[in-house]
Amino acid sequence: MPPAILIHGPTASGKTDLSIALAKELGGEIINSDAMQVYTDLSILSARPSEAEVAQAPHHMFGHVDGAERYSTGLWLKDAIERIEEIQSRGKVPILAGGTGLYLSALVHGLSKVPDVPEDIKRDTLAQIEADREAAHETLSLVDPEAAARIKPLDIQRLTRALEVFYHTGKPITSFQTPEPPYFKKGEWVGFALTPDRAELYARINSRYDKMLETGAPDEARVLYERGLPSDLPIMRAHGMPGFCEYFNGKVSLEESIERGKRDTRRYAKRQFTWIAHQFPLWARIPSKCLDVRKKVICSIHHEIDERDFNG
Template sequence: MQRALLILGPTASGKTAYAIDAAIEQNGEVINMDSMQVYSDLEILTARPSAAEMGEVPHHLFGHVDGAVAYSTGAWLAEAEAAIAEIQARGRKPILVGGTGLYAHALTRGLVPTPPVPPEVRASTRRLVGADPRAAHARLMQVDPKAACKIEPKDAVRIARALEVFEATGRPLSEWHQDPQPPILAEGTWEGVALMPERDVLYARIEARFQRMMEEGGLNEAHALYQRRLEPDLPVMKAVGMPGLIDFFEEQCGYEEAISRSILDSRHYAKRQMTWIRNRAADWKMISV
């Protein structure tokens, strides 16, 4: 069996080209490891590889999920496991590429099982957090102090997730985290590479790329998704760039302000990705690009 190659990196670091080159050189096939590139609604805004970029290299798990689906790490892990097995059965190398560190961690370290949360519990919890994140964090400190100590009071998404699990099950999320499932890729069956550009270089790429996305139809793509009137807390509606563009569509800001905000959001996202890689993938091979 050929060892899998995992490629991480912040947005706009050149992961797509690196993965395709590796696939050509190493008889490989590419598997998506990005939580937003799974969605069919956003090809341009998520920088999903185009048909021209893919060329003759087989690609898997790109653009195959409808935006109305709250696609989970568990769902991706099951599909990725099947794709890896199929590629290896053909005698080829699985090359997993993306910016979602959680996917890489689940694949190589194991997935923490968490229960399904009823929609009504999720909705009520997120209303509570949205109204007062700091009060919600204080509530979390009471019911799950271990989780609360690891979550910043302004991190509404993670606060809501921890609270909704407790409200649905009566069991703290930190207890669920004590029983991870074994990894799909055992030690020695994979190698990891992280693309880490200089920050100033990366930020310049992010700005140029977002402007190019708008010129190539990204605004129309985002507007088509907006017109579907999906639930605002769905993952696809929080894709980098979407919140600012939604405010533009709803006339809460001008076009230039929306673009500036989206670029800034992309920079912040890239910074978080690089921090995650330095902290959680420190033993991977780091490549300056």
């Protein structure tokens, strides 16, 4: 079976165009590995592939989850494995592309079995952190120093997760983080990380955000806002939504909400670069922004691995 192709890279780095080009070249099918593009409610703000792009190659797991759901890494992994096996049963190449490194890491490194936490504990923990992040981080330092050393006070999502698990179980989250064996074994996959020039990428993020505004992002955000969903749902933390919610609530101007959206997206891209450096150190880097160069590099390496495994 030809190895699966995994592509990670910061937001706005060109993963959509690349995955489509590869699918056409290799007879592949694309599986989404972006945590926001799974949601039905946000197609523009999440930069989900357009109808024209989806028509060019088979796409899976895009916009298939309602925004009211808390779609987790575990759920994504289960759904992704089902799609991978379906695609391979047809003799096609699975191409997993997206910006959520944790999703891809679960496939190749294994997923830790952290227990589910009741909704009331999640809400109370989030409220505690929003009231005083520094104090919440100090609390984590007392109950789970190992996790506190890795998690910064500004990383609200990971800080919340570590504290809520402790409050629910009385045990540090690190005690649950021995992963199960990964789904993919050696030789069954090959990973690539897109690492374009940061200054150029940040400029592209700003430009893409402006295009989102022109194509209806504020209206899309308002429709989601008017659903009245809890603010701690993953979809409500999508880049752009917090700023738009502040605008809809009359707390900031539209211009201020737009600037926050751009800033949050640039900061997220910076964290994605860090993830690549620390979590995927052996993945092949592709700094070029040229689509043809990217495609040639991946096809060449993929073919080499496929031939080597076929010939033993």
